[in-house]
Amino acid sequence: MDKLLIRGGRQLRGEVRISGAKNAALPELCACLLTAQPVTLANVPRLQDVSTMLKLIRNMGVSAEWGEDGSVRVNAGGLSSPEAPYELVKTMRASVLALGPLLARFGEATVSLPGGCAIGSRPVDQHIKGLQAMGAEIVVEHGYMLAKLAMVNGTRRSRLQGAHITTDMVTVTGTENFLMAAALAQGETILENAAQEPEIIDLAEMLIQMGAKIEGHGSSCIHIQGVEQLQGCSHQVVADRIEAGTFLCAVAATGGDVVLQHGRADHLGAVIEKLRDAGAIISTVTEGIRVQSPGPAHQYLKAQSFRTTEYPGFPTDMQAQFMVLNAIAQGTSRVTETIFENRFMHVNELVRLGAHIQIDGKVAVIEGVEQLSAATVMATDLRASASLVIAGLVAEGDTVVERIYHLDRGYDQMETKLQGLGADIERLK
Ligand code: UD1
Numbered sequence: 322m323d324k325l326l327i328r329g330g331r332q333l334r335g336e337v338r339i340s341g342a343k344n345a346a347l348p349e350l351c352a353c354l355l356t357a358q359p360v361t362l363a364n365v366p367r368l369q370d371v372s373t374m375l376k377l378i379r380n381m382g383v384s385a386e387w388g389e390d391g392s393v394r395v396n397a398g399g400l401s402s403p404e405a406p407y408e409l410v411k412t413m414r415a416s417v418l419a420l421g422p423l424l425a426r427f428g429e430a431t432v433s434l435p436g437g438c439a440i441g442s443r444p445v446d447q448h449i450k451g452l453q454a455m456g457a458e459i460v461v462e463h464g465y466m467l468a469k470l471a472m473v474n475g476t477r478r479s480r481l482q483g484a485h486i487t488t489d490m491v492t493v494t495g496t497e498n499f500l501m502a503a504a505l506a507q508g509e510t511i512l513e514n515a516a517q518e519p520e521i522i523d524l525a526e527m528l529i530q531m532g533a534k535i536e537g538h539g540s541s542c543i544h545i546q547g548v549e550q551l552q553g554c555s556h557q558v559v560a561d562r563i564e565a566g567t568f569l570c571a572v573a574a575t576g577g578d579v580v581l582q583h584g585r586a587d588h589l590g591a592v593i594e595k596l597r598d599a600g601a602i603i604s605t606v607t608e609g610i611r612v613q614s615p616g617p618a619h620q621y622l623k624a625q626s627f628r629t630t631e632y633p634g635f636p637t638d639m640q641a642q643f644m645v646l647n648a649i650a651q652g653t654s655r656v657t658e659t660i661f662e663n664r665f666m667h668v669n670e671l672v673r674l675g676a677h678i679q680i681d682g683k684v685a686v687i688e689g690v691e692q693l694s695a696a697t698v699m700a701t702d703l704r705a706s707a708s709l710v711i712a713g714l715v716a717e718g719d720t721v722v723e724r725i726y727h728l729d730r731g732y733d734q735m736e737t738k739l740q741g742l743g744a745d746i747e748r749l750k
Contacts, residue, residue: 327713332577341558358553421498483508503545584609624652641708648676667705
């Protein structure tokens with residue numbers, strides 16, 4: 322299993338290109354299933370979850386080819402088997418995003434239930450309830466969701482029906498599934514309590530280019546007027562705000578001066594505000610975002626308390642990375658995780674690196690220390706891995722981060738990008 326060896330203590334300087342967003346590329350690859358015409362997605366990040374999604378749709382009889390420029394050309398004209406098997410779904414929960422588009426275009430789908438997930442139980446009950454409200458019959462058998470259009474007066478419906486859906490909580494992939502399903506449904510769908518993430522807006526804009534009629538995306542209430550058919554399109558995947566946020570934290574922790582090309586400051590409001598309060602200097606430049614640190618971390622960083630919430634609040638996907646800053650900042654902070662129940666698995670590993678952190682339920686209390694000291698640590702999930710890499714970059718000595726397949730799931734060439742900024746980091750096979 323690959324690991325990373327990091328020799329801490331180097332500042333980061335230079336420019337780094339932020340890739341397309343994983344969490345936009347995954348639903349957008351599923352949106353390609355909604356049409357028989359070719360779709361070109363540009364700026365697709367090369368990472369493991371994208372490879373898994375490509376495998377999943379190819380397995381359905383869809384052709385999907387990489388171009389040399391980082392684009393993927395998808396043609397779902399030959400889709401013959403609307404199924405997502407357990408072997409693929411178990412490695413990536415986002416496979417559930419195939420359910421809405423398959424039902425909408427084919428009137429049936431067989432999608433494995435996602436298995437357990439390290440960061441919490443993450444059920445898909447809201448996806449099922451919403452699609453049932455749109456006229457799908459969904460039964461769970463042998464670990465699979467077997468979905469088809471419901472019978473009405475002895476005949477099977479020919480399309481999903483528009484519906485008024487209010488989810489019990491804000492769900493990102495749930496909102497995306499409903500958007501895609503509603504685009505081809507008969508009549509109007511109203512989504513209340515919808516997620517407002519930039520990735521939702523990006524997906525909605527792609528669907529609109531395909532001919533969908535959507536209004537209100539980016540707010541908590543989205544209206545979709547279903548159409549009979551969607552066409553192909555070319556769409557550029559929005560920049561990855563979590564990758565950008567991860568680099569912002571890395572530079573704030575190690576010191577230095579870096580420009581994040583294509584980084585979108587307007588998608589990182591809550592994170593940038595906390596970084597500024599902590600003492601980092603962040604500005605918007607023509608190329609993207611510039612981050613500078615005014616001195617050695619423990620001399621300038623001031624601990625920041627925060628709670629994770631839905632967008633536009635502080636993202637749960639940035640909690641672990643920001644915690645490293647708090648671990649080496651002056652003062653004590655409280656970090657409250659409200660989205661997932663088990664998302665503090667990086668804490669024990671950070672403690673192995675010398676951090677002072679105690680967990681009390683949903684709250685981690687972090688007492689800043691002057692310096693972390695290198696150790697061998699184990700990555701447990703995607704964003705936890707990123708936090709351990711940042712911790713390794715600042716710790717004194719040689720840190721080894723094991724099980725970095727978690728990191729490879731969601732970051733496009735993380736260590737190559739860090740090397741380009743002057744980090745001493747190498748992959749050990
Ligand atoms: C997406 C992101 C993930 C991010 C998360 C929260 C993708 C591919 N993944 O995950 O990176 O961490 O949003 O910002 O975009 N819930 C239910 N029932 C459901 C659906 C959700 O109980 O049917 C709960 C979840 O367990 C969780 C909360 O709702 O506690 C939010 O989850 P959700 O927004 O659905 O996360 P994902 O879309 O899976």
